[in-house]
Amino acid sequence: MNIASVIVDVPAKQTDKPFDYRIPEGWLGTIVPGMRVVVPFGPRRVQGFVVALKDHSEFNKLREIHEPMDLVPVLNKELLELGNWLTDHTLSFKISAFQAMLPAALKAKYNKKVKLAQGVSIEELPEGIHHYFEGGQSIGWEDAVKGGLVPVLQKEAAAGNVEVLYEVRERLGKKQIKFVFPLLSQDELRLALEEISPRAARQKDLLEYFIEHPDPAEARKLVGDSGFSPSAIKGLVDKGLLGEKELEVYRDPYEDREFPKTEPLKLTFDQHTAIAPILSSIEENRHEVFLLYGVTGSGKTEIYLQSIQEVIEEGKEAIVLVPEISLTPQMVERFKGRFGAKVAVLHSGLSAGEKYDEWRKIQRREVKVAVGARSAIFAPFENLGIIIIDEEHETSYKQEEMPRYHARDVAIERGRKHKCPVILGSATPSLESFARAQKGVYSLLKLPDRMNNQPMPEVEIVDMREELRSGNRSMFSRKLFEKMEDRLEKKEQIVLFLNKRGHSSFVMCRDCGYVMGCPHCDISLTYHRRNEQMKCHYCGYESRVPLQCPECLSEHIRYFGTGTQKVEEELGKLLPHARVVRMDMDTTGRKGSHERLLKEFSEGRADILLGTQMIAKGLDFPNITLVGVLSADTMLHLPDFRSSEKTFQLLTQVSGRAGRHELLGEVVIQTYTPEHYSIELAGSQNYDLFYQREMMNRKVHKYPPFFYLAMVTVSHGELMKAVSVTEQITAFLRARVSEEAVVLGPVASPIPRINDRYRYQCLVKYKREPALGENLKQVLDRYQKEDGSGGLQVSVDLNPYLLM
DNA sequence: AGCACGCCGACT
């Protein structure tokens, strides 16, 4: 077994297969599957993943692995297999699948540089470049390019005077802290103490300290807190009495936080009924998918917690997925409060280093529970006892880059492997999941009532057209405004929700209606208040905010700012005494500000919480008795077959923020289309009816869950090329699917141009096409290699969420 | 992805 099959870090069609390498003698037995290695690849060096060991290779001239990057495999057997599964199910490259399963910090960084060849003296080089190589220095390739040195260096390289070096480095060093510790026993140290010259008083002090505290001490603390001098330490180290070592330490993002310990709550009757099948599935090591359908405030989290408790008692581990935005401290607090240090938290608010450290805790078996966003589904546990996906319907569980996986699918695959239950929890399940539960593929568990039999909040829908007709031009309906005044009077709290997805903050000329667009993409530029810039979210183009309309030279430029900002201003005018906390991208940009703002609100230092999407979920404050949705229909008219479903879910979720405890809650939903069923039924909180209505819609239009989707997106710098290739692909697929399937296209993508590339797509709706995967692979084979820089790009998304 | 190899136009 001295040959390793390696998947190299080169995401391209032609390199998406294992390459064989000889394992150097010294590493035999050490290098095992799942490890990252540095291998020579052509003239360069790249990172690779060992996927298998073998004795023989088809190739006879194998090169050697340069060096391992890990001492312990970063992917275990199950995750390696899961990587293959991911590749098959998303048609992505193997390397992309592996990278997706690991924290970003483990992705390699590449460095190319030029140094003087061995045995060559600097005098042999042309004089002009001497100074780059003085004293054994080397020059980075990028600097060489910038300095126009490439031709000279190439010539020298050909002559053998310099060599090109390819470095593979870790993206990030492990955080290390220097510790000092005694090398001898206490008694020996006492003897040594006698030997120290009386003039070295500081060294004596330090030695006495170590005689009393023989444990390793942090060097920095010895110097800082205890006042020892670095020279004293050095003196004793030189005498061979003390040793120094670097120890890896974790960055613990929650280090300074205290989490009050909580105890399991007594379950209600409904909760009992719901948790029983989960517990027996855990005990019997049986894979089963449960859809936990419980209204907002029905106590789903307690069911999660107690199921996990059981899993831990069985000596197993748990993964809990939560949507990115709701990973509010509240959720973390509940898990940390119950399971303390057994919990690792993985979410986007952490730095790359912090995420890596949390991941390491899982890898080293130091925690039992991983709570995190989408990618936490790959937590490297070996003995999973349960996987929980909270707010199962959330679209953020679908990754929109390669590999385009859905965390729910990965969860079920892992659950199958580990023979453990998967819990999908939601107050508004996705149609896909609910349909599966109806068919008996998933087991349905219901929590129809709120805990303590608290009634669902009273919801009122206000027609804003009426308001306008009767002369109210403000953004608050009279009804909502009255209720707000009332709550302020009673010192109860209000949540105001502004859905601004669709048209976020753009700039428009009030005279001619000109909207600033990106010159490279067919999309409007977004206004960034922070640096007063207009930015394109798709290609990164930036420009100054114009003072004059570029079209008609008018100076009446209007900022359709963050929306929330405008509401805040208006609140300031209408209710000057109200204390408002605003939460949106602008105010939560900095790390920790999210947490801080919520704290401010929860401690009652504010009356009104005003925000976007991010406040729709997971908030649970007893004093909220009024929720206002300022305009319910902003997302209803997006070109997306799920827009009704998303609207319904969002409105239901926001409504659920009100009256969760003793006080009754009220909700006011303002809309311009009150007759739309998703708004009407969110108003009456009737999921079942909504489900039926929406299912009919989906059936008629052949959308999920009745049909699966596969989308091919083609982009090219020339419009005609993009169209013609999409045409070819559409024809190819059309000829290869059954009559039942529908192949749509070519159509321009909803964003027809990004980064000066025209985008066309082909959508396949199908029920059962066993050969479709193979056919799509062929499409990729045929077109992906034509992929030049200005050339063609073809991508496939199986079960797309964004049709863009 | 890089990088080398290889075959056709405008220049010292």
Add this chain to the structure above:
DNA sequence: GTCGGCGTGCTC
């Protein structure tokens, strides 16, 4: 005659 354009194909 050569330098250099980027099309094609390879990397164990």
